[in-house]
Amino acid sequence: MNASLLLLLCALIWGTTTFMQKLSADKMSPMLMQVIIGIAFAIFTPIAIKMEGGFSNLKWNVTSVVLSFIAAFLSIGANILMYSALSNNKNTGSSTMMISLYPVVTLILSAIFLQEQFSIGKILGVLVMIGGALLLNFC
Numbered sequence: 001m002n003a004s005l006l007l008l009l010c011a012l013i014w015g016t017t018t019f020m021q022k023l024s025a026d027k028m029s030p031m032l033m034q035v036i037i038g039i040a041f042a043i044f045t046p047i048a049i050k051m052e053g054g055f056s057n058l059k060w061n062v063t064s065v066v067l068s069f070i071a072a073f074l075s076i077g078a079n080i081l082m083y084s085a086l087s088n089n090k091n092t093g094s095s096t097m098m099i100s101l102y103p104v105v106t107l108i109l110s111a112i113f114l115q116e117q118f119s120i121g122k123i124l125g126v127l128v129m130i131g132g133a134l135l136l137n138f139c
Contacts, residue, residue, distance in 0.1 A: 018099075022086045030083030034076055097133040104129060 024033055052058055082099055104126050110116040 018086075021083060025083045025086040030080045030087065033083050034079050037079070038076075097136045101129060101133055 021033065049055060049058070107116075107118075107122060107126060111118055
């Protein structure tokens with residue numbers, strides 16, 4: 001399947017999940033929401049391993065495992081912050097635009113640590129994203 005189509009599908013799914021999380025955030029503790037998501041991941045784990053053809057087909061190394069654990073803990077913290085922000089928030093759409101600025105952070109970190117190059121298009125894209133998020137949040 002085309003990578004752009006997969007990314008569009010991913011954005012649609014994430015948008016839907018954020019909406020569903022907003023509906024839950026008004027009625028549930030952010031910490032409990034994260035526990036439920038953890039349970040869902042635990043249920044999905046054997047399915048994912050089977051989809052990969054079993055443990056013997058899993059590609060991994062120690063550095064990747066450590067980085068994945070750190071990323072998971074950071075994500076848990078970010079999710080709790082997001083659920084707290086969404087709870088009783090009447091401006092969910094504009095608030096989640098602030099969250100959607102994470103590709104800006106990814107781009108900057110990639111330039112610093114992976115020596116990826118900034119292009120005029122990337123810089124303009126970042127400026128448009130930041131400008132759009134500011135307009136949605138403050139106008």
